[in-house]
Amino acid sequence: ETGVTQTPRHLVMGMTNKKSLKCEQHLGHNAMYWYKQSAKKPLELMFVYSLEERVENNSVPSRFSPECPNSSHLFLHLHTLQPEDSALYLCASSQERLAGFNTGELFFGEGSRLTVL
């Protein structure tokens, strides 16, 4: 099993659809993240979970709803998205929450490429 797996790899949805992205990590890590990667923009942190508790919501619109049922799984539920939400959504995990002087090593999944029509 690879470290962090994401499904689906590609998703096309209409603005009225409801879909979910799934992430699973096999590394025994305690923290998981959702990032958004758009062309010519920096990686944007969306959500942080530590030991299944959400610790950061980076002012993300409510049409994105995260869920972390356990420390190995993370979901991003999508509802009534806009075309500007089309992007690569990356899930990542780290041993512990990133704070201060640590390796800052995030382990990323391959991403889910989302297109909103």
Added chain:
Amino acid sequence: QKEVEQNSGPLSVPEGAIASLNCTYSDRGSQSFFWYRQYSGKSPELIMFIYSNGDKEDGRFTAQLNKASQYVSLLIRDSQPSDSATYLCAVSYNTDKLIFGTGTRLQVFP
């Protein structure tokens, strides 16, 4: 607003040359600095991190940090075509956040 700036490139270097990638950051409170490599169509992976002023070497890679000037750089010696990728600079501030730059695309040609 905390920002991390990188030249988007592409930076083109011949095989065997030294590639120099630069990054500046806006907040003097920054504590930790990271370089991630992202191959086209793949996810980012950590290649170097540095906390203290000066140089840190790991194989063909050297990270350089100058906190007074607020810049961090990555040198790749003996560049190989397999080094062709986008290099992301990231900075942390003693929080859960890593602030990423937009990345510099490196092309190493034979």
